[in-house]
Amino acid sequence: MIDRTQHSVVLVVDDNEATRYSTARNLRAAGFNVVQASAGAEALELVEFVSAVILDVHLPDLLGFEVCRLLRSKATTADLPVVYVSAMYVSESDQQAGMQAGGNAYLVSPVDPEAMLATLDHLIGDRPTVTH
Structure with missing residues (x-):
C-alpha cells in the first residue's frame, strides 16, 4: 500500500460531469489529490x-x-500509469486496443471503487519515483 498523501495526484478525464465528479470524490476520500479534465486535449495540458x-x-x-x-x-509521460474506464468501449477487442495503445489497466463501468483504488495503488507503487 502506498502513502497516497505523499505524492499521488490522479488526473480524472471524463466528459460526463457526474461520472467525473463521482470518481474524483471517491479518490479524494481515499487520500488522493485529484485534477479533472473533460476532454483529451485538456488532459494533455x-x-x-x-x-x-x-x-x-x-x-x-x-x-x-x-x-x-x-x-x-x-x-515526461511515457511511463505514466493510465487506467482506462469505459461504459461504451467494453468488448475484448476494445480492451486489447486500449492496452496496445499503452494503457496499464482497463476497467469497465460501473467500476467498483475498491477495484479502482487497488489498481491505482499497484500502478503508482510500482512506478519509479520521479522528481520534477
Whole structure:
C-alpha cells in the first residue's frame, strides 16, 4: 500500500460531469489529490505533474486510446500509469486496443471503487519515483 498523501495526484478525464465528479470524490476520500479534465486535449495540458490518469475512452475530441498514445510518445509521460474506464468501449477487442495503445489497466463501468483504488495503488507503487 502506498502513502497516497505523499505524492499521488490522479488526473480524472471524463466528459460526463457526474461520472467525473463521482470518481474524483471517491479518490479524494481515499487520500488522493485529484485534477479533472473533460476532454483529451485538456488532459494533455494537465498531465505533467500527476502520478496516474483515469481515462475515459469516449471523449468529445479524441478517443482515450489516442490520448494514451500521445502520452506514451513524450519522455515526461511515457511511463505514466493510465487506467482506462469505459461504459461504451467494453468488448475484448476494445480492451486489447486500449492496452496496445499503452494503457496499464482497463476497467469497465460501473467500476467498483475498491477495484479502482487497488489498481491505482499497484500502478503508482510500482512506478519509479520521479522528481520534477
